[in-house]
Amino acid sequence: MAEEVSSQMNSLSISETNPSSSATISLVSGDDIVFKVEPTIAKEMETVQSFIDETDGKITTIPLPNISSHDLPYVIEYCEKSIAGKITKEFEAEFVKKLNNEEVKELFLAANYLNIKKLLDFLSQVIADRIANKSVEYVRRYFGIENDFTPEEEAKLREELAWTFTGVDPDDEDEN
Amino acid sequence: MGANFSSCVCDDGDSSSMRPRLGDIPESCVALVLMYLDPPDICKLARLNRAFRDASFADFVWEAKLPLNYKFIMGKALEEDDTTSSVAELGKRDIYARLCKHNLFDNGTKVSYLGPLTRVENIFIKKWIHTFVA
Structure with a gap:
């Protein structure tokens, strides 16, 4: 699949030797769906823009193998609002209301991968709100991560962090 | 590391395991989230796994929690x-x-x-x- 996309890219780079500045950019999701966006949108995505810059704008099809066609439209929507200067508290509240925990996490990783600072900051805050005051077990499940500590490391950590646990309620497991 | 499997346990029951994924949350991203949390939460979450522990040491996470002087x-x-x-x-x-x-x-x-x-x-x-x- 990756090869398919890159060969497509090569042919494009040959055929489009002198692209006009208004040429749309094609973003190809990991599941091979093409999203055509304005160059201004691509500018919001630093990773994409630096890719375009490196090839002097000759390449206009960018494969994004790590991002699904489910998540990419959200990213594009946010970037569009951002360019239009319409990122308001209301928009952000509506935007995040549509997203379940898994989607927030995937978008967060996508924002990191694409290097979209505003979206990354916004989602950091959203995730922080969703995991604040939750138990360690809850947050492990939230991120789908496993405890990779050895018992020794865990004991050491507890000792190091002893100063923080006075006055803090013990973990309420499975608190929601 | 089995992360994708355990993420299916998430209570929203989203069947997204077939989607392309970026994998585990990198330490730098964890630190961004920790920045928005209070010290008790940061220290509690340091017990999650190694990435969280290491992120919880990041200076920029703590900088804003310290008094100005x-x-x-x-x-x-x-x-x-x-x-x-x-x-x-x-x-x-x-x-x-x-x-x-x-x-x-x-x-x-x-x-x-x-x-x-x-x-x-x-x-x-x-x-x-x-x-x-x-």
């Missing part, structure tokens, strides 16, 4: 401790931890401390330390 207070505290280490050598988290202990100043006539680690009091005491030393 922490260098001054910490300098005083270190004098009392009679140690050779300087403020510049310490990580921001260690400075925060040290400021949570009672610090006696000026031959024990004045005292300051950060915490206990609850939200309201913490903010209050942060301000209080500021006024006190100013």
Whole structure:
């Protein structure tokens, strides 16, 4: 699949030797769906823009193998609002209301991968709100991560962090 | 590391396991999230896994939690401790931890401390330390 996309890219780079500045950019999701966006949108995505810059704008099809066609439209929507200067508290509240925990996490990783600072900051805050005051077990499940500590490391950590646990309620497991 | 499997346990029951994925949350991203949390949460979540532990040491996570004049207070505290280490050598988290202990100043006539680690009091005491030393 990756090869398919890159060969497509090569042919494009040959055929489009002198692209006009208004040429749309094609973003190809990991599941091979093409999203055509304005160059201004691509500018919001630093990773994409630096890719375009490196090839002097000759390449206009960018494969994004790590991002699904489910998540990419959200990213594009946010970037569009951002360019239009319409990122308001209301928009952000509506935007995040549509997203379940898994989607927030995937978008967060996508924002990191694409290097979209505003979206990354916004989602950091959203995730922080969703995991604040939750138990360690809850947050492990939230991120789908496993405890990779050895018992020794865990004991050491507890000792190091002893100063923080006075006055803090013990973990309420499975608190929601 | 089995992360994708356990993520299916998430209570939203989203069947997204077939989607392309970026994998585990990198440490730099974890630190961004921790920045928005309070010290008790940051320290609690350091117990999640290695990425969270390492992210919880990041200076920029703690920078905003320290009182504005922490260098001054910490300098005083270190004098009392009679140690050779300087403020510049310490990580921001260690400075925060040290400021949570009672610090006696000026031959024990004045005292300051950060915490206990609850939200309201913490903010209050942060301000209080500021006024006190100013």
